[in-house]
Amino acid sequence: MRPSPFALLACALLAALVLLPFTARETAAAYWSTDFESGMPAEMTTLGTAIEGTQGWAALGHPGNTYGAHFLRYSSITLYDTRLVLRGLPAHTHVSLGFLLALIDSWDGTELYQVTVDGDLRFNHWFQLATGDTSSWHAPLGATLSRGTNLGFSNGSYYGRDRAYDLGFEPAFQDIPHTADSLVVVWKMSAISGGAAQQWQGGTDESWAIDNVRVSLRLAGTDVDDAASVSGLALAIAGAQPSVSREVRVAFTLPRAGGASLQLFDTTGRRVAEADAGVLDAGRHTLALGDGRLEPGLYWVRLTQNGATRTAKAVVLR
Secondary structure (H helix, E strand, O other): OOOOHHHHHHHHHHHHHHHOOOOOOOOEEEEEEEOOOOOOOOOEEEOOEEEEEOHHHOOOEEOOEEOOOEEEEEOOOOOOOEEEEEEOOOOEEEEEEEEEEEEEEOOEOOOEEEEEEOOEEEEEEOEEOOOOOEEOOOOOOOOEEEEEEOOOOOOOOOOOOEEEEEHHHOHHHOOEEOOOOEEEEEEEEEOOEOOOOOOEOOOOOEEEEEEEEEEEEEEOOOOOOOHHHOOOOEEEEOOOOOEOOOOEEEEEEEOOOOOEEEEEEEOOOOEEEEEOHHHOOOEEEEEEEOOOOOOOEEEEEEEEEOOEEEEEEEEEOO
16 A cells, blocks of 8 residues: 555655754753854864855755855865864753855865764765765755855866765754763874875865854753753754644743744745744743644754844744
């Protein structure tokens, strides 16, 4: 017996739930983020890098999380670590990491791109973009933003297969058990530097870049984020997931009154619902978006206030 289209959709949406960093009882609070538009953050050590224009990567991404005008590009031939160190973290039980990754020009497949979290190797993959277009990494649903297209920096027979990824979809970076009051994230290459094809050549031959780096914490002993003790503005999905009420309920905290908005987008980037949160006072609030009329699918919620933005993912099942 062939399963119905609804059954297939339900299975797909349930599978997508592994990507959601929020639960009904515990929610993740955005703790630290950078888009490199205001320069290099003091918390990062970035030898061999420069903040550069994003060229063809600009605006690639999902609603509320796209490449901006600049990203942090690593093009050094000499191999250095790119390091983020956060100290004085509030009490928490888990940490999640997200960032946009750009792979630029003729990667030869012999280099390993690696990311460690407190010394634990969470990502370790090669990419063949010079004479082929493949990788040891099987990107999860939603992670691939572009592949097989020249997005900038170089032109030539080996430079047409740039890639763009949203690593916020990588399960290895989500809900990592963590209670320490400090966090160290390292981006690096495992390779031999040099000018040969099977070495890390850097420069205009091969490079990589990151953008929209963000760290979220699941706070200890809380059902709703205590945003005042973290960074002020906070957003999470409230209630059971997936939703069966044809709407998305959100819990959020405003550090101040006025100038706030909530928007709901589908996976095509179309805005399907919004609410004026600017009429609310500072503090914690819950709202429902969609008025019970949403179609089944994956949605993105974006909360904005005074230039700061928080995003969350939600699933409507029926």
